[in-house]
Amino acid sequence: MKTDHLMTRESMEKGRALMVSLQDACQAIGSTILRLFEACGRLVIFMGHAVVNVFLPPFFPRLIVRQLVDIGYYSLPVVGMTALFTGMVLALQSYTGFTRFNAESAVAGVVVLSMTRELAPVLAGLMVAGRVGASIAAEIGTMRVTEQIDALSTLSVNPFKYLIAPRILAGTLTLPCLVLLGDIIGVFGGYMVSIYSLGFSPGRYLTQTWDILETMDVISGLVKAGAFGLIVALMGCYHGYNSQRGAQGVGAATTNAVVSSSILILIFNFILTQVFFS
Amino acid sequence: MTALVKLQLCGVRKAFGKKKVLQGVDLVIPQGKSMVVIGGSGTGKSVMIKCVLGLIHPDEGSILVDGQETVGLDFRGRDRMMKKFGMLFQGAALFDSMKVWENVAFALVNGRGMDRKDAYGVAVEKLKAVGLEEAVAHLYPAELSGGMQKRVGLARAIATNPEIIFFDEPTTGLDPIMADVINDLIVASTKDLGATTLSITHDMASVRKIADYVAMIYEGRIIWTGAVDDLDHSGNPYVDQFIHGRAEGPISFGVSAA
Ligand SMILES: Nc1ncnc2c1ncn2[C@@H]1O[C@H](COP(=O)(O)OP(=O)(O)O)[C@@H](O)[C@H]1O
Ligand SMILES: [Mg+2]
Numbered sequence: 397m398k399t400d401h402l403m404t405r406e407s408m409e410k411g412r413a414l415m416v417s418l419q420d421a422c423q424a425i426g427s428t429i430l431r432l433f434e435a436c437g438r439l440v441i442f443m444g445h446a447v448v449n450v451f452l453p454p455f456f457p458r459l460i461v462r463q464l465v466d467i468g469y470y471s472l473p474v475v476g477m478t479a480l481f482t483g484m485v486l487a488l489q490s491y492t493g494f495t496r497f498n499a500e501s502a503v504a505g506v507v508v509l510s511m512t513r514e515l516a517p518v519l520a521g522l523m524v525a526g527r528v529g530a531s532i533a534a535e536i537g538t539m540r541v542t543e544q545i546d547a548l549s550t551l552s553v554n555p556f557k558y559l560i561a562p563r564i565l566a567g568t569l570t571l572p573c574l575v576l577l578g579d580i581i582g583v584f585g586g587y588m589v590s591i592y593s594l595g596f597s598p599g600r601y602l603t604q605t606w607d608i609l610e611t612m613d614v615i616s617g618l619v620k621a622g623a624f625g626l627i628v629a630l631m632g633c634y635h636g637y638n639s640q641r642g643a644q645g646v647g648a649a650t651t652n653a654v655v656s657s658s659i660l661i662l663i664f665n666f667i668l669t670q671v672f673f674s
Numbered sequence: 675m676t677a678l679v680k681l682q683l684c685g686v687r688k689a690f691g692k693k694k695v696l697q698g699v700d701l702v703i704p705q706g707k708s709m710v711v712i713g714g715s716g717t718g719k720s721v722m723i724k725c726v727l728g729l730i731h732p733d734e735g736s737i738l739v740d741g742q743e744t745v746g747l748d749f750r751g752r753d754r755m756m757k758k759f760g761m762l763f764q765g766a767a768l769f770d771s772m773k774v775w776e777n778v779a780f781a782l783v784n785g786r787g788m789d790r791k792d793a794y795g796v797a798v799e800k801l802k803a804v805g806l807e808e809a810v811a812h813l814y815p816a817e818l819s820g821g822m823q824k825r826v827g828l829a830r831a832i833a834t835n836p837e838i839i840f841f842d843e844p845t846t847g848l849d850p851i852m853a854d855v856i857n858d859l860i861v862a863s864t865k866d867l868g869a870t871t872l873s874i875t876h877d878m879a880s881v882r883k884i885a886d887y888v889a890m891i892y893e894g895r896i897i898w899t900g901a902v903d904d905l906d907h908s909g910n911p912y913v914d915q916f917i918h919g920r921a922e923g924p925i926s927f928g929v930s931a932a
Pocket of ligand 1: 715
């Protein structure tokens with residue numbers, strides 16, 4: 397009788413412990429999901445706020461120009477080098493593959509299509525995420541922790557209009573321009589390798605390039621680029637604006653900006669490719 | 675306190691997560707007077723000012739400016755309200771990408787659309803008012819000492835001739851002489867404007883120089899308010915301990931970290 401009693405007690409205890417740990421697990425999963433939703437929600441609200449302020453006056457043309465230069469012009473070398481060497485390596489790699497099937501003539505097509513559709517936008521996006529996303533997050537984050545953003549508000553200037561809108565506008569506008577240049581430079585890189593190292597005839601290579609390329613290939617790449625530019629600027633601004641206190645907070649904001657924008661670029665690249673080509 | 679009330683806080687509460695910072699702050703500031711709030715570090719003095727400025731949204735309570743409720747004000751209303759305010763931040767919070775004069779003229783150029791040339795003139799004039807020469811106008815904030823940065827911050831705070839000016843620890847981190855200079859400037863510039871001021875400090879010399887009224891904040895509440903002349907015989911043990919800087923007394927410093 398007594399042992400029986402003990403047994404049930406014990407098993408009940410076990411059952412309760414199991415219940416508790418199950419509850420804990422559910423709670424952990426639940427709260428993670430909730431936090432994810434919350435973060436997404438906050439990001440969407442932030443984005444809405446930012447985009448609205450791009451279109452509402454007052455505007456700050458001087459700041460927009462400065463951001464266009466900062467984000468666009470100063471990214472030229474990075475994007476240019478990336479595109480050049482990617483185009484070159486594409487030609488080399490596709491050549492070694494295609495010679496096995498006597499399909500060398502496909503090299504030009506592979507270079508131009510890969511560049512315009514995928515590689516120029518994605519690689520430029522990732523490079524700019526590293527260069528611009530990080531600097532936006534660091535700058536705005538520093539302004540946050542040194543109370544400069546609060547100071548903006550007390551001086552009757554909306555930080556969204558003054559800091560965020562110009563960066564978002566500049567990011568969205570400049571990345572397509574960078575990618576267009578990257579397309580050209582990448583094709584040029586492939587061309588140089590094909591002509592000088594693989595022995596293609598210049599005229600043939602260019603005709604092949606031109607014949608296979610369709611407007612849609614370029615357009616889709618540029619639309620992607622615009623989306624990636626928006627992502628980079630937005631994530632930089634978002635993480636900087638919500639930076640926690642201190643140097644550590646700014647450091648974390650910078651890392652988060654680069655990592656999250658890089659991952660979002662890859663995700664949206666997939667989504668946009670799906671939209672355009674299926 | 676029969677004068678017109680310029681700024682009034684009633685039962686203002688603010689918590690960050692579990693940490694209750696403000697637990698019902700009540701404060702009344704008459705028109706044209708200088709109120710100084712004293713209290714230990716981390717007692718929520720800056721948070722209180724930021725609630726008034728609308729930079730932090732209080733969880734509860736009401737904040738009246740000229741009798742008008744400012745809590746939950748919409749965007750435009752807040753904008754209009756901000757034009758009445760000037761603020762000197764604890765760390766000066768100068769824009770480091772801009773020259774000194776652009777900092778001072780910032781609200782004029784960007785907030786009110788004043789011509790840059792005219793704004794430059796005003797900036798130089800305001801810089802003179804805080805004892806800085808025109809040459810300083812063309813430097814960057816990083817090239818200035820802490821005391822000079824505070825002066826520029828002060829010039830920026832008064833550039834738009836605000837009705838209410840907030841000073842967050844204006845003398846902290848300065849040597850005693852520079853602190854005295856800043857105190858004098860605060861008194862002079864605010865008297866000139868006829869502005870109402872709300873200051874925060876734990877520097878007693880500063881209190882005696884700039885205050886008309888003093889309030890002490892402790893554990894998220896205002897525990898004592900009175901005229902500055904009554905400070906020495908407040909009969910409040912907390913106030914006594916604070917103004918004499920004694921380690922012994924009712925205020926325990928084993929309290930929550932930062
Ligand atoms: N944005 C914030 N998020 C979380 N905690 C904050 C924030 N601002 C202030 N606090 C906390 O509120 C308390 C009071 O801060 P503060 O008002 O700056 O103190 P002080 O009286 O020294 O000015 C501190 O403990 C601080 O950590
Ligand atoms: Mg403070």
